Amino acid sequence: MEKELIEKCIKGERAAQELLYKTYSRKVKGICLRYARTVFEAEDILQESFIKIFTNLKKYNYSGPFEAWIRRIVLNTAIDFYKSNLYLENQVNIDETRENELSPSTIADNLSEQELLKLLSTLPDGYRVVFNLYAIEGFSHKEIGELLNISEGTSKSQLSKARNYIKSLLVQYNYIENVRGEE
Amino acid sequence: MSEEKNKIDDLFRSKLGDMEADPMPSSWDKIAGALDEKPLEQQKPTKTVVMKPVFWYAAASVLIILSIWSLNRFVLNNTTQKAPIATTQPKDSTVKTIPQTQKTLSDVADKQQNSNKDTSANSPSAQQTITVAETFVSKQETRKIVLSDGSAVTLNKESSLQLSNDFPKNRTVSLIRGIAYFEVQTLDAKNPFTVLCSNSKSVVTGTAFMIEANKNQTILHVKNGKVKLSNLDNTSSTIVAAGEKAQIDGRQVSPNATITSPNYLSWQTNKLVFDDTQLETVVSDIESYYGVNIAIKNPEIKKCRFTGAFEKTSLDEILQVLSVSFNLKYDNQDGQYNMYGKGCK
Numbered sequence: 382m383e384k385e386l387i388e389k390c391i392k393g394e395r396a397a398q399e400l401l402y403k404t405y406s407r408k409v410k411g412i413c414l415r416y417a418r419t420v421f422e423a424e425d426i427l428q429e430s431f432i433k434i435f436t437n438l439k440k441y442n443y444s445g446p447f448e449a450w451i452r453r454i455v456l457n458t459a460i461d462f463y464k465s466n467l468y469l470e471n472q473v474n475i476d477e478t479r480e481n482e483l484s485p486s487t488i489a490d491n492l493s494e495q496e497l498l499k500l501l502s503t504l505p506d507g508y509r510v511v512f513n514l515y516a517i518e519g520f521s522h523k524e525i526g527e528l529l530n531i532s533e534g535t536s537k538s539q540l541s542k543a544r545n546y547i548k549s550l551l552v553q554y555n556y557i558e559n560v561r562g563e564e
Numbered sequence: 565m566s567e568e569k570n571k572i573d574d575l576f577r578s579k580l581g582d583m584e585a586d587p588m589p590s591s592w593d594k595i596a597g598a599l600d601e602k603p604l605e606q607q608k609p610t611k612t613v614v615m616k617p618v619f620w621y622a623a624a625s626v627l628i629i630l631s632i633w634s635l636n637r638f639v640l641n642n643t644t645q646k647a648p649i650a651t652t653q654p655k656d657s658t659v660k661t662i663p664q665t666q667k668t669l670s671d672v673a674d675k676q677q678n679s680n681k682d683t684s685a686n687s688p689s690a691q692q693t694i695t696v697a698e699t700f701v702s703k704q705e706t707r708k709i710v711l712s713d714g715s716a717v718t719l720n721k722e723s724s725l726q727l728s729n730d731f732p733k734n735r736t737v738s739l740i741r742g743i744a745y746f747e748v749q750t751l752d753a754k755n756p757f758t759v760l761c762s763n764s765k766s767v768v769t770g771t772a773f774m775i776e777a778n779k780n781q782t783i784l785h786v787k788n789g790k791v792k793l794s795n796l797d798n799t800s801s802t803i804v805a806a807g808e809k810a811q812i813d814g815r816q817v818s819p820n821a822t823i824t825s826p827n828y829l830s831w832q833t834n835k836l837v838f839d840d841t842q843l844e845t846v847v848s849d850i851e852s853y854y855g856v857n858i859a860i861k862n863p864e865i866k867k868c869r870f871t872g873a874f875e876k877t878s879l880d881e882i883l884q885v886l887s888v889s890f891n892l893k894y895d896n897q898d899g900q901y902n903m904y905g906k907g908c909k
């Protein structure tokens with residue numbers, strides 16, 4: 382079924398393309414929102430991703446799940462979108478970024494999707510991309526290094542800084558109360 | 565990796581990992597438009613394929629030179645057989661499998677495209693140039709912009725404002741950073757002018773107001789009319805009337821207060837007005853207008869009261885006027901201004 386749809390899309394049948402778009406666009410938008418600074422940029426990434434998906438569809442070889450193939454294109458598009466900004470905050474000594482301990486109970490778990498997204502969107506581009514790739518997508522530092530063309534160490538330090546940044550925002554927004562006082 | 569560190573990761577992964585959201589309604593049309601401009605990449609005939617007939621001709625000619633009658637005949641046959649390959653190659657490369665004019669389910673499409681500032685579609689590299697939202701950025705100068713709905717926005721230095729991609733159909737703008745003064749032209753209950761900031765939403769039922777967008781903080785001054793200011797999850801809001809200000813820190817909306825300083829708009833009007841104003845306030849207004857730091861070295865100076873107005877006056881002139889008025893001295897040490905003197909009792 383999916384194969385049939387994909388083949389119609391490759392032939393350029395607009396109705397098939399629209400169906401494929403409708404099938405995956407909500408998921409793609411979800412991914413884009415996590416990587417983007419604003420909903421407008423998310424929309425840019427979404428559109429660019431789908432154009433790439435359709436123009437490269439014949440390269441899909443059915444060896445893995447189609448959704449994973451789509452996801453990979455979206456990730457690459459999002460990375461490209463912010464690539465020029467990824468290297469600005471690289472020079473970080475990992476030792477300096479040791480994290481404060483945070484006891485599990487202190488994070489409010491009633492944070493909504495929207496609040497978390499808002500939080501993500503305030504991170505510097507480099508932190509946000511690495512955090513997404515590591516914490517949400519589940520890539521290793523080695524893989525992230527290859528994806529972003531940065532060293533493993535840089536990926537680690539970016540992740541660490543991202544977490545600290547998020548933590549400080551959580552404190553600032555009063556989602557974590559009195560980090561030190563609790564333990 | 566300690567468990568504590570993973571708490572944050574887990575929180576985001578569990579809430580956002582499988583998140584879905586609706587794309588903007590106009591997105592599909594933009595994608596379809598870009599695909600029309602940039603049809604699926606055709607498989608270009610590879611160089612080796614193109615070269616093949618040439619090779620065959622070459623081989624043939626060598627054989628012809630070496631020819632014996634019968635062999636010669638065979639080779640000629642052979643070349644004429646191969647020749648069609650050469651002519652079929654260009655044919656392959658122009659095969660169009662894409663019905664380019666096929667218009668399908670795009671129903672809402674045309675209406676939206678009219679109102680859009682969609683400049684992307686006609687560029688060959690449409691992929692790179694899709695611009696959805698228009699963004700205005702001011703750097704060293706304040707900048708006045710008249711929007712397509714007739715509303716005027718003055719951006720302070722170092723500010724940036726982004727319009728919704730279907731503005732003015734959807735009159736939402738995002739103040740990404742900095743300070744902006746809005747003069748909203750028309751009131752429309754169905755399509756209210758709305759300003760988004762990092763932590764707030766301001767829905768306008770008024771006509772003139774100023775918003776300062778700081779990180780996780782929004783400060784609103786209303787000059788005319790009313791503005792409803794709320795945090796982004798709509799859990800807290802306040803209606804701010806003319807002559808009032810309000811602010812949101814994080815998600816916390818603080819109570820409205822009366823605007824006491826007439827100079828909150830001085831960056832826009834280039835006027836500084838003081839009416840029996842304590843020098844402490846005078847100095848702080850000057851600091852924010854000129855973007856400088858002025859240290860009052862003797863607390864007694866703060867008690868002095870000043871009345872006067874300046875318009876497009878240089879900082880030094882103002883400081884001289886103050887110095888003469890209250891018998892003060894000032895200097896500038898590496899950009900830091902200092903005020904000295906006995907002050908007022």
